[in-house]
Amino acid sequence: MISPSITTASPDEVRPDKKRPDEKCSDKKLPGDLAMWFFILAELTVFAIFFIGFAVSEQLNKEMFTQGKAQLHQMAGLINTIALITSSLFVALALNVMHKVKPKQAVWLIVTAQAFALLYITVKIWEYLSLFEQGITIETNTFFTLYFLITAFHLMHVLLGLVILAYIAYSAWYDKYQDNNLSGFESGTSYWHMVDLLWIILFPLIYVI
């Protein structure tokens, strides 16, 4: 930043609050790799198709979907929502401490995030098992076909997210993010937030409405 006290500076330069257009552009940076964001967009599109398909099917089979939703554990869905949101918070905090060049601290925050993700997985498996005990499977009816397909597809993304988080934690622990190049770390955290973003749409659609 050019000091305002320099008398030879141009009018634009002497105003520290007014940045040049190119400076404004450089401030706006997409976190992580561009490829990851395109991948996230592709994933969001696939889930959007699932969500729309679910809503249309519900309109075509209102009674079946109302009965099906009544058999789900809404409280388990809420616990999972809280688990994923809390996990996302720890991932966001991990990225913050990585910016402060404290990789070991970031690793512990990532491990905490993974613990909440494991809570999500445990609750989801318990939910599946309790439905199986009632004799409900993917073939029971259209509602449960879509329920198992969408939630299991999301669960697969949670598992992949866990692997990605483990990888970035490993890389951070061994100081692989040198020269403040956090692109890989940011890509991993962005993927995890996508998993959270999908759940906050999935949860009300399948469990609440």
Place this chain on the structure above:
Amino acid sequence: MQKHKAVSGAIISWIVLIVLSVIAIYLPTYIDNRSHYIICVLIIVLLKGQQIVDVFMELNNAPKIWRRLFLSYIVLLPLLISVIYLM
């Protein structure tokens, strides 16, 4: 200072997200009309999505096109779903 703000912003967002999630569950107790209930829940989805996109994903500091792209997703998808439910 900015990093400190980022931490407090993330924690505030987390609280907002938790509160909105709990509200969404208990809404039927207070709203009898199904159409109104669906609209309220989908507005909550929109508010939660905006918090995740802007604060957790940090897209409020990203090029505008990316922020608009993700915000349009969390606006258009609930809008489309509400149209389907209210038809």
